[in-house]
Amino acid sequence: MNEKTEKLIDKKGIRLDGRKADELRPLKLQVGVLSNADGSAYIEHGKNKILAAAFGPREMHPKHLAMQDRMVLRCRYHMAPFSVQERKSPAPSRREVELSKVIKESLEPALFLELYPRTGVDVFVEVLQADGGTRCASITAAALAIADSGVPMRDLVVACAAGKIDDTIVLDLYDAEDKLGAADVPVAFMPNLNAITLLQMDGILTPEEFEKAVNMAMDGCKKIYEMQKEALKTKYMVVKEVEE
Amino acid sequence: MPIFFEKKQLVTPGELLAEGDYLAGENTYMEGNKICAARIGLVDTDNKKVNVVALRAFYVPKVGDIVIGTVVEVGFNGWTVDIKSPYSALLRASDVLSRPFKPQNDELSQVLNAGDLIVAKIASYDRAHDPQLTVGEPGLGKITRGQILRVTPTKIPRVIGRKGSMISMIKQETGCQIILGLNGVILVTGKSVEDEELAIEAIKKIDQESHTSGLTDRITQLLKEKKVKVEENKNE
Amino acid sequence: MSSLVTRVRLKQIEQLIEKGKRLDERGLRDYREIKIEQGLIERAEGSARVLLGKTEVLVGVKVETGEPFSDTPNEGVQTVNAELVPLASPNFEPGPPDENSIELARVVDRGIRESKAIDTEKLCIEPGKKVFIVFIDVYVLNHDGNLIDASALAAMAALLNTKMPNYEIKDGELKIKQGYTPLPMKSHPITVTIGKINNYLIVDPWLEEEQVMDSRISFAFNDDGNICAIQKGGSGYFTPQQILEASKIAQEKAAELRKKLDW
Numbered sequence: 006m007n008e009k010t011e012k013l014i015d016k017k018g019i020r021l022d023g024r025k026a027d028e029l030r031p032l033k034l035q036v037g038v039l040s041n042a043d044g045s046a047y048i049e050h051g052k053n054k055i056l057a058a059a060f061g062p063r064e065m066h067p068k069h070l071a072m073q074d075r076m077v078l079r080c081r082y083h084m085a086p087f088s089v090q091e092r093k094s095p096a097p098s099r100r101e102v103e104l105s106k107v108i109k110e111s112l113e114p115a116l117f118l119e120l121y122p123r124t125g126v127d128v129f130v131e132v133l134q135a136d137g138g139t140r141c142a143s144i145t146a147a148a149l150a151i152a153d154s155g156v157p158m159r160d161l162v163v164a165c166a167a168g169k170i171d172d173t174i175v176l177d178l179y180d181a182e183d184k185l186g187a188a189d190v191p192v193a194f195m196p197n198l199n200a201i202t203l204l205q206m207d208g209i210l211t212p213e214e215f216e217k218a219v220n221m222a223m224d225g226c227k228k229i230y231e232m233q234k235e236a237l238k239t240k241y242m243v244v245k246e247v248e249e
Numbered sequence: 250m251p252i253f254f255e256k257k258q259l260v261t262p263g264e265l266l267a268e269g270d271y272l273a274g275e276n277t278y279m280e281g282n283k284i285c286a287a288r289i290g291l292v293d294t295d296n297k298k299v300n301v302v303a304l305r306a307f308y309v310p311k312v313g314d315i316v317i318g319t320v321v322e323v324g325f326n327g328w329t330v331d332i333k334s335p336y337s338a339l340l341r342a343s344d345v346l347s348r349p350f351k352p353q354n355d356e357l358s359q360v361l362n363a364g365d366l367i368v369a370k371i372a373s374y375d376r377a378h379d380p381q382l383t384v385g386e387p388g389l390g391k392i393t394r395g396q397i398l399r400v401t402p403t404k405i406p407r408v409i410g411r412k413g414s415m416i417s418m419i420k421q422e423t424g425c426q427i428i429l430g431l432n433g434v435i436l437v438t439g440k441s442v443e444d445e446e447l448a449i450e451a452i453k454k455i456d457q458e459s460h461t462s463g464l465t466d467r468i469t470q471l472l473k474e475k476k477v478k479v480e481e482n483k484n485e
Numbered sequence: 486m487s488s489l490v491t492r493v494r495l496k497q498i499e500q501l502i503e504k505g506k507r508l509d510e511r512g513l514r515d516y517r518e519i520k521i522e523q524g525l526i527e528r529a530e531g532s533a534r535v536l537l538g539k540t541e542v543l544v545g546v547k548v549e550t551g552e553p554f555s556d557t558p559n560e561g562v563q564t565v566n567a568e569l570v571p572l573a574s575p576n577f578e579p580g581p582p583d584e585n586s587i588e589l590a591r592v593v594d595r596g597i598r599e600s601k602a603i604d605t606e607k608l609c610i611e612p613g614k615k616v617f618i619v620f621i622d623v624y625v626l627n628h629d630g631n632l633i634d635a636s637a638l639a640a641m642a643a644l645l646n647t648k649m650p651n652y653e654i655k656d657g658e659l660k661i662k663q664g665y666t667p668l669p670m671k672s673h674p675i676t677v678t679i680g681k682i683n684n685y686l687i688v689d690p691w692l693e694e695e696q697v698m699d700s701r702i703s704f705a706f707n708d709d710g711n712i713c714a715i716q717k718g719g720s721g722y723f724t725p726q727q728i729l730e731a732s733k734i735a736q737e738k739a740a741e742l743r744k745k746l747d748w
Contacts, residue, residue, distance in 0.1 A: 039627050040539045041574045043307075052527065056626065058572030062307070062335035066578075073377070081571065081579050086622040087529035087545025095568055095622070096581070115262075117278070117287070121309075122376055124335040129572040129579075131624070133543060134526045152262050155305040155401070157276065157287035160263025197263040197285060234261045237289055241259060241304050241460075319491050331489070364492040392493060 013170040013182055020182070026175045029165070029225055034146070034236035036153050044154025046236070048146040051179050052136035057146035059154040061126035070125070075118040077125040080109035082143055084132040104140050111144050111193035111203035112151065115158045126156055137180035138166050144193045144203065149233055153240070161233050162202055164193035165225035167218040169210060174217045176225045190215070192222035196230045256293055257460070259304075260286040266299050274300035290403075291460050304460065308334045308402040308432035310371045310380040315389075317397070317430035318382070320365045323358045330367065330382060332432050333399065340369065340382040366392040368428055368436065388428075395426075395438030396445050400456040402433035407459040408452055415455070415465060422472040423448040447475050490696045498697050502685050508693070509538075514734060516689045516742070521638065523646040531647025531668065535639040538691055539629035541573075542636045544643040545622045548650075548668070550659060553609070553616040561608020561616040565594035567623040567636065574628040592716045593623060593636050596674040596705030599713040603644065604669035610652070610659060617649065619668070630691035633703050633716075637676035641748070644668055673748035674713055677735035678703040681721060686731055688738055702728065704735040708748075712736075 014020045024030070030051030039045035042058035049055075065071035082104040086092050097105075112128065128150065130143040141164035148162040168178045170186035183189050188208025194201055201223075210218065252267045254260065266277060267284045276288040277299055286292065290303040310316075310332070318332035320340075327341040342357055361367065367382075368389050374380035384390045400408065408429060409416050420427055425439035425448045435452060439445040451468050458464055490498075498508060505513055517538030526532035531546035553560060567590035569577045582590070597603065608617040621643065623636045648665035680690035680698035690698055699721025705714035712732065717723065723731065 039541075039572060040629060041627055042572055044305075045572070054526065056572065060571075060575055063575075064335070064337060083570070083579075085543075085545060085568075085624050086566065086620065087526055087532065087547050089528060092547035092549060092620050092622075095566060121335055127571070129570065131570055131572060131626075133545075133624070134528045136528075152289060153305065155288065155303065155307050157278075158262035159278065159280075159285070159287070161261065195263065197265060198280065234264075237261050238259050241289065319489055321489055362492075364489060364495065366491045366493050395493065396497070397491065397494070 013185060014173050014175065018173070020170070020175065022179060026173055027221060027224070029177050029228060030179065032229065032232055034149065034232055036149050036236050036240040042150070042154070044150045044152065044156070046146040046149035046153060048142050050138065050142040050145075051177075052134060053132070053139055053142045054134040055139065055142050055146050056131045056133060057143065057150040058129045059126060059147070059150040059156065060129075061154070062121045062124035062156060063126075065123070065125040071123045074122050076116065076121040078109055078113050078116060078118070078128065079125060080105050080112065080128045080130070080147070082108055082130045082132070082140070084135060084139075088132045088135045104143075107203055107205065108140060108144055108147065111164065112147060112162055114200060114202045115148065115160055115162050115195060116151075117157055117159070120157065126151065126154075135180070137178055137183045138191070140164070140203075141166050141191050141193070145229060145233060149237060152237055160195040160197045160200075161230065161237075162193055162195055163226045163230040163233055164191060164203060165222050165229055166191040167222040167225065169208065169214060169218065174214060174221055176221050188214075188218070190218045190222060192219060192226065194223055194226040196227055252294070252299075254292045257291045259289070259460075260292045260301060261289050262286055266292055266301075270297065272298045274298040276301035276303045276306070302460070303401070303403045305401055306403050308332070310334055310336060310338070310374040311431070312371050312374055314371045314431040315368065315428070316371060316382075316432040317366065317368050317392070317428065317434035317436055318432070320361050320363055320367065322363060323361070328357065328361050330369070332380070332382075333434055334380070334432060336374075336379045338369075338371070338380045338382045340367070340384065344372075344383050344385055361391060366397065366436075368392060368430070392436060395436050396449060398435050398437070398449050398452060400433050400435065400452065402431065404456050404459050405429055405431055405433065407464075408435070408455050410465070415468065418469065419448055419451050419472065422476055423451075447472065450475065490693050494693065495697050498694060499683055502682055502687065507687070509691070513685065513687045514738065516738070517691065519638070521642050521746070523642055530649060531643045531645075533639050533642030533646055535635050535642065537631060537635040537638070537689070539627060540631060540635045540691075541625075541627040542632065542639040543624040543626055544636070544639040545624065546643045546647045546668075547620040547622070548647065549618050549620065550610065550615055551618045553613065557605075558613040559609045560605040561603070562618040563594070563598060563603050563605065563621065564618065565590045565597070565621045565623065565640065567593065567625070569625050569628070569632075573625045577628070588716075588718070589632055589636055590623060592633055592676075592703060592714070593621075593640050595714040595716070596637055596676050597621075597640060597644070600672040600674040600705065600707035602641070602670055602672045602674055604671045607669040611654065615659065619644075619647070628692065630693075630695050631678055631689050633678045634676050634689060637674070637705065641673060641675070644670060645673075672707045673743070674705045674707050675739040675742050675748070676703055676705040676714070677738045677742075679731045679735055681723060681727065684727070686727065686734060688734065702731050704732055704739070706736060706739040708743075710736060710740065
């Protein structure tokens with residue numbers, strides 16, 4: 006079906022939500038928002054509203070899943086029934102199971118797994134409202150939750166997607182662009198180590214377009230990384246004001 | 250050889266601290282010849298060693314440490330104790346009962362039951378085994394009175410203060426007995442609930458503001474001010 | 486790690502209660518600070534977040550269309566689901582709803598249903614064929630005690646925030662029009678939970694008190710001050726006099742809350 010519908014990006018390079026091709030949606034990050042979790046973070050990224058929590062390191066339940074020589078990271082990505090346009094059943098869907106896995110694998114490289122054998126860290130991500138790019142926002146929040154819990158990390162993991170709409174490579178697709186666009190490339194990145202820990206794509210891109218998209222996504226990641234550091238420092242800097 | 254931070258700067262995991270001829274100290278790691286932070290905290294150097302004093306960390310057992318824990322389970326030949334660490338600790342019955350112990354005759358739950366608080370010492374611990382506790386020394390054993398509070402374990406040295414000055418002052422001003430578990434659990438026992446709450450307030454303030462300067466003065470002031478109020482309340 | 490309350494702490498809680506006080510300086514009849522925020526999830530037709538002390542509950546309301554139940558062909562459908570998500574407490578595990586989350590959902594549902602809070606007759610599109618279905622999803626985000634009252638409050642606040650799309654029936658087909666109408670409501674039930682510790686009745690038990698208390702009882706009141714739902718929980722018991730006393734206390738607190746919220 007190739008009906009000419011509304012263009013996603015106009016001749017001046019402005020998208021339907023008013024952004025330019027390389028512009029991020031507005032972002033808000035908060036660390037330490039839940040009292041019961043060992044570490045937690047909340048992210049608003051465009052209309053995405055996501056809560057992440059980390060518990061551990063703690064003993065694994067069930068015990069037989071523990072590994073003798075290393076820590077185990079478990080991750081659960083879950084969407085609230087009211088987070089999407091049509092109410093979603095609370096039971097985990099196949100998409101949620103896959104996302105739980107790739108999110109876990111994007112965070113693992115940041116951890117020193119060999120430091121705490123026989124323990125586990127559980128990361129829970131709850132999507133309260135979704136508007137495209139939830140896996141990236143989830144990773145960004147989950148990394149902050151882990152850092153907030155005191156588990157040592159090689160670097161914060163940050164994630165951002167790029168893609169193609171109407172023959173243009175753009176940064177940070179929201180839901181409508183993802184559904185109607187030609188490709189979506191989410192990337193998770195550890196900036197200080199120059200390491201990509203998640204990379205997926207759906208759609209069609211030429212090799213040149215793909216390279217452009219990945220570079221654009223990494224630029225987006227670097228910008229969000231600065232906000233991650235700010236959010237983490239803000240939580241602990243509050244006390245500095247007392248002194249002044 | 251370059252250093253990339255100022256003394257006592259707040260750093261986040263992954264931030265580059267130094268390059269070249271330095272050693273990776275607490276809460277840092279080496280990547281090639283670069284030293285990076287592994288936890289959020291305040292960075293400083295000690296000769297050639299780059300350390301990060303973590304603002305948020307959990308307790309990893311060390312042999313010889315005094316810890317305060319809660320009994321969570323009574324087993325067949327001992328108790329499982331929660332010492333607020335990734336690893337739960339074991340207290341063997343043979344450590345507590347001085348005579349040889351017979352499983353049928355001795356009700357372990359009579360001695361220590363789930364929910365009891367104990368002060369203990371880490372007797373042994375390694376990567377392959379959970380920490381084992383002992384209470385076989387004076388000052389260790391079951392706790393029956395007082396209030397518990399938790400701080401990040403890395404703050405305990407700050408609560409102690411230089412040569413014990415901070416903790417001595419709090420003890421003196423509040424008249425409380427204070428046991429500092431190195432696992433970040435602190436027991437405060439005083440003559441009255443108000444005295445205990447005052448000591449707890451002072452310690453909580455240290456936990457919150459440990460990375461600022463002038464703290465000793467602020468704590469002294471807090472104790473003096475609140476002590477007057479407590480005395481007034483007692484005389485009412 | 487276990488969140489077991491220590492023996493010493495339990496004794497402390499009991500001793501304070503005997504003096505008419507609680508750990509956070511509340512009286513036995515006081516609620517913790519309540520904060521309500523509405524409309525924070527734009528994707529949902531209605532939403533609200535309640536902070537009861539540190540207990541945090543988010544409720545999202547989705548309105549969809551479907552078939553009515555055969556015994557009520559002219560009425561819309563209301564359904565409540567509750568999730569005790571793992572990030573809310575180290576004791577919650579991922580998986581299908583357990584008995585606690587099912588009880589929570591059904592108690593919240595009962596208060597709303599029995600008081601006829603939602604005017605379900607106004608939700609009928611085509612009798613016997615098509616009605617509006619109101620999905621109320623209770624999402625517990627942080628458990629610090631008294632999930633029932635926090636969830637019931639959040640559910641009501643979310644319903645009051647709920648807007649349904651305007652529609653018309655054209656050629657036998659349901660067509661969505663421009664604009665919205667607020668969800669038709671007939672009543673504003675309020676639920677009050679009372680816990681029992683050593684024969685003392687306390688309002689709004691928080692997490693550590695819940696571990697000491699032997700039982701709890703929740704009362705839902707409609708706008709007239711009549712009781713529309715009751716649930717006793719926990720493995721202890723109440724004497725008949727305690728039940729009557731609890732119901733009087735609950736009625737007072739519900740009226741207080743109703744005034745404060747202006748419901």
